[in-house]
Amino acid sequence: xxxxxxxxxxxxxxxxxxxxxxxxxxxxxxxxxxxxxxxxxxxxxxxxxxxxxxxxxxxxxxxxxxxxxxxxxxxxxxxxxxxxxxxxxxxxxxxxxxxxxxxxxxxxxxxxxxxxxxxxxxxxxxxxxxxxxxxxxxxxxxxxxxxxxxxxxxxxxxxxxxxxxxxxxxxxxxxxxxxxxxxxxxxxxxxxxxxxxxxxxxxxxxxxxxxxxxxxxxxxxxxxxxxxxxxxxxxxxxxxxxxxxxxxxxxxxxxxxxxxxxxxxxxxxxxxxxxxxxxxxxxxxxxxxxxxxxxxxxxxxxxxxxxxxxxxxxxxxxxxxxxxxxxxxxxxxxxxxxxxxxxxxxxxxxxxxxxxxxxxxxxxxxxxxxxxxxxxxxxxx
Amino acid sequence: xxxxxxxxxxxxxxxxxxxxxxxxxxxxxxxxxxxxxxxxxxxxxxxxxxxxxxxxxxxxxxxxxxxxxxxxxxxxxxxxxxxxxxxxxxxxxxxxxxxxxxxxxxxxxxxxxxxxxxxxxxxxxxxxxxxxxxxxxxxxxxxxxxxxxxxxxxxxxxxxxxxxxxxxxxxxxxxxxxxxxxxxxxxxxxxxxxxxxxxxxxxxxxxxxxxxxxxxxxxxxxxxxxxxxxxxxxxxxxxxxxxxxxxxxxxxxxxxxxxxxxxxxxxxxxxxxxxxxxxxxxxxxxxxxxxxxxxxxx
Numbered sequence: 294x295x296x297x298x299x300x301x302x303x304x305x306x307x308x309x310x311x312x313x314x315x316x317x318x319x320x321x322x323x324x325x326x327x328x329x330x331x332x333x334x335x336x337x338x339x340x341x342x343x344x345x346x347x348x349x350x351x352x353x354x355x356x357x358x359x360x361x362x363x364x365x366x367x368x369x370x371x372x373x374x375x376x377x378x379x380x381x382x383x384x385x386x387x388x389x390x391x392x393x394x395x396x397x398x399x400x401x402x403x404x405x406x407x408x409x410x411x412x413x414x415x416x417x418x419x420x421x422x423x424x425x426x427x428x429x430x431x432x433x434x435x436x437x438x439x440x441x442x443x444x445x446x447x448x449x450x451x452x453x454x455x456x457x458x459x460x461x462x463x464x465x466x467x468x469x470x471x472x473x474x475x476x477x478x479x480x481x482x483x484x485x486x487x488x489x490x491x492x493x494x495x496x497x498x499x500x501x502x503x504x505x506x507x508x509x510x511x512x513x514x515x516x517x518x519x520x521x522x523x524x525x526x527x528x529x530x531x532x533x534x535x536x537x538x539x540x541x542x543x544x545x546x547x548x549x550x551x552x553x554x555x556x557x558x559x560x561x562x563x564x565x566x567x568x569x570x571x572x573x574x575x576x577x578x579x580x581x582x583x584x585x586x587x588x589x590x591x592x593x594x595x596x597x598x599x600x601x602x603x604x605x606x607x608x609x610x611x612x613x614x615x616x617x618x619x620x621x622x623x624x625x626x627x628x629x630x631x632x633x634x635x636x637x638x639x640x641x642x643x644x645x646x647x648x649x650x651x652x653x654x655x656x657x658x659x660x661x662x663x664x665x666x667x668x669x670x671x672x673x674x
Numbered sequence: 675x676x677x678x679x680x681x682x683x684x685x686x687x688x689x690x691x692x693x694x695x696x697x698x699x700x701x702x703x704x705x706x707x708x709x710x711x712x713x714x715x716x717x718x719x720x721x722x723x724x725x726x727x728x729x730x731x732x733x734x735x736x737x738x739x740x741x742x743x744x745x746x747x748x749x750x751x752x753x754x755x756x757x758x759x760x761x762x763x764x765x766x767x768x769x770x771x772x773x774x775x776x777x778x779x780x781x782x783x784x785x786x787x788x789x790x791x792x793x794x795x796x797x798x799x800x801x802x803x804x805x806x807x808x809x810x811x812x813x814x815x816x817x818x819x820x821x822x823x824x825x826x827x828x829x830x831x832x833x834x835x836x837x838x839x840x841x842x843x844x845x846x847x848x849x850x851x852x853x854x855x856x857x858x859x860x861x862x863x864x865x866x867x868x869x870x871x872x873x874x875x876x877x878x879x880x881x882x883x884x885x886x887x888x889x890x891x892x893x894x895x896x897x898x899x900x901x902x903x904x905x906x907x908x909x910x911x912x913x914x915x916x917x918x919x920x921x922x923x924x925x926x927x928x929x930x931x932x933x934x935x936x937x938x939x940x941x942x943x944x945x946x947x948x949x950x951x952x953x954x955x956x957x958x959x960x961x962x963x964x965x966x967x968x969x970x971x972x
Contacts, residue, residue: 346872367878370857383891392887393877444877 295357295370295480296322296449297343302352303665304338304504310615312338313372313504320448322531323478325507327495329485331626335504337452338482341483344373344450349422357447372441378433380425380440386412387421390439411439414473420509430458434466448480455490460628467494488528491582500524502624522671525576525664526623531611534638535576536618537668545575548617550596554660564674565665573674574666575620579611581662582640584648593657600652601636610642614656624671710955718949723944735949744925745950748933755844755915755929756908762848762903767855772889773858775863795853803917806834806846833919843915843927847908863889864897882899902965904944906958930954 297320304313313335328336343354345366354362361369380389388395390411391404399407413434414419425433434454451604454470455463465564470493474481485491491498492512498595500523501510508520508521510526519525519533526532536548547550553576559565565573594615604611613636620637640656648654665674715734719728733778739745770791776783797805809816810832818825832842870888879887890897912931915921921932934954 344872346875366872366876371876373873373876375869375873377867377869379867379873381888383871383894392874396874396877396879396883396887440873440877538948609770 296320296355297448297480297482298353298466299339299343300353300355301348302339302342302354304335304342304347304434305350305633312505313342316501316506318499318505318506318509320482322357322480325474325481325483325494325496327485327498328481328501328632329488329491329527330501330507332486334501336501337635338504339501340373340450340452340482340484343369343448344371345369370447371450372444372446372448373450373452374437374441374454376456376529378425378437378454378457380433380436382425383421386417386428386436386439387425389436390417390426390443391673392440393444398630407443408439411442416441416495431462431466434458435469438470441515442477447481448482449474451481451483453485454483455485461492470494476545489564494527498528500527502527518673519664520673522574522576522621523624525666525673527579531579531639531641532584532623532625533576533578533664535623535666537572537574537621538615538636540565540571540573540617542569545573547619550617552596552658552660552663553594554663557661558663561619562674564577568665568674572668573667574665574668574671576664577658577662579639579641582638582661583657583659584612584640584642584646585657586648587643587646590658591659593659595655595657596653596658599650600650600654602650603648605644607644609641609644610646610648612640612642612646612648614638614640614654616656621668678789691872696754699875708965709747709969713948713951713955717952719945721945728945731945735946736953738946739950739953745933747925748928751927752909752929753838753932755911756848756905758844759847759851759908760904763852763855763904764897764901766822766848767859768854768893771859771863771883772862791856792853794850795857797850799850799911799913800917802823803852803914804844806842806849807918810842812845822843834923836923839919839923839927843918846918847911847914850914851904851908858896858900862893866892898968899965902968903959909958909961910954951964 297318299316302316303311305311314334316339317337318326319377319669324327328339338360343356345361345364349362352362353360356371363586368568381392384392387405387408394407396402408421412421412603415438417432417435417439419433420428420436425430425436428436434457438643451470455466459544463479466489471481481644483490483494492515495512497509497551498512498515500515502523508515510518511594515524515528519528522535526535536547538545538550538552540546545554553661583591583593585593598614600612601615604612604613614634616638618637642648664671665672698856711767716723716732718731719730721728752821770787773779774788777785779787794802808814811817812829812831812834816832817826817829821829830838832838866889870892871884875889876885910931911929912935915929915932916935919927921928921936930950931954934947934950936944937950941947
């Protein structure tokens, strides 16, 4: 077990493309850190640099206090789980798990003992003689985990290991990997583009965009206090609604829309006052928007909205809306999918809501949950 | 639907596949089965083709070729020629494919090598035979170079000496045939996921271990398929040997195909030639069945 430290890590490709720019990250011993970001943000590149599968252009990289920048992968004392699992199809589960021990010339008895132990932990004992082709997706995933565990490495590196599984199995494997990591206590760096995985699995989450680290924090703090509009939009599903408005006195004004801000909003964000009379970006999560007909007791202020479509999920309704405000792009390419062509906002309503597609409604919002960002820099105010 | 209509429909459905197959079955029957059956029939006749009413000879012609030491020499030469060719085709093809697939070689150089390595494939057997006859002439380039670097002391008559002729034709055939392996293995190599090698790198595999534990097992289906096909094809090689040595000197490069050809068109012993052809057919058939069984097993 070991601490993994990245200092000013840069990766530039031959065509002068900066895949990673000045990445500073410290993963504590035994910590489960998630690297998350949209496609092409450099998260897999960062992981591959830690593994030694990509050269580091500049910067320092230490695993367990040892500088590993010029070390080949095998000497870094890490194990990696690949997105494709990289199981050898011509080898049995036993041979796959014990492959690294075989390469190291370990005697067969020792290999068998260790592989049996791991197979027991991962409930693979009955499958040791099977070939990967005869295993289900979840079993293959476990074999890949077993192959990583057999080496007792200082750190686990996982590159989107659940992306090939169906939705239900992914939820199950998410829990399995998390509990396994806690049980083994091995420092783990886990790459994913799925923010649900990021929020549910990691001790801390590092959000990357365009090769630049945006924020490293606990899932709760990322959700509650995003440092910029990108993190705000990326974390949470559906994404946070972001709009542009003018701060006039205590009110956010946009077209026919007016949202009154309470003093507490200014007390929490002293910088907000300086935006008086100027444009500001405000954000509100779909779960902080309510169907006003169900919220009369809480006295939330309401704004007019038109329902464009509804997705009824059973436990909740995802309601796509159009409100009189200009939507702001958070910079997350995946966020666009949350909005239809006709809508610019999305809300999560309780399933008892009776709103219908095409109806004009009053949307209740919890103004204490508003987030504010600078319209130029998109940094949180 | 009436009962009559239903049975008519059933019949149509049963016949349809055979109607679709009939053109190809007809062509195969006329061009392949008919000559094969005729040759088998000839092998049991006296003075086949030459006489209008040949008499039944039983196994006489088979007995004759099995008693002929030249037949056994031809069989041995065929086996040597085929085995050496397949082994070296595979080895050279594998080495060149690995080179062409390697990231360590400059991409421009790789493209040039790719063209160079595939060149032998572009030549017909006649051209290859002519090229090697010229190169291996007593006064040819090969002798001249070997003498200059001191490997040989005097000029060697590669195709004309019984000691070297079989090796020389085998060498020419190896040169002509490796590109098939190279191209097939290269395609196979490019299909091996990069992750396998990266996982092995992390696990601490050395280059030779990656070759033994990943590359070769992954290529095994291609290696076996192409080796079997190459074995079948090489066993039947005729033009290269016929043009370079004609089976000589003193039968030293006689293979089953040249032996059969000579029986048929030099000695006009068509019955015995047919018996010899049937022996070749049986060996090829055995290998083909083996190949089909292997393909089915996959």
